[in-house]
Amino acid sequence: MLNGTFRRSYVLWQEFIAPLIVLEFVSGNGAEERDRTPWTHPSMGVELGIWQGHYLNLELPWLRW
Helix, strand or coil: CECCECCCCCCHHHHCCCCCCCCCCCCCCCCCCCCCCCCCCCCCCCCCEEEEEEECCEEEEEEEC
16 A cells, blocks of 8 residues: 555555565566576575455455565
8 A cells, every 4th residue: 555545566656665575577477577597596486476355445466575
């Protein structure tokens, strides 16, 4: 919420605080955006998913990790 209005996007010039984490969602299977660098590091152990439910008095799909 910003100034009492619910928004589904983040813009730095209105928030004035840089985000700690940035996630990019792609359409399709994401193959066009994937980096071609060989995988040499262990995984982060993070799983992302969508949870539909109530939070902060809002019924929405929420990103869960």
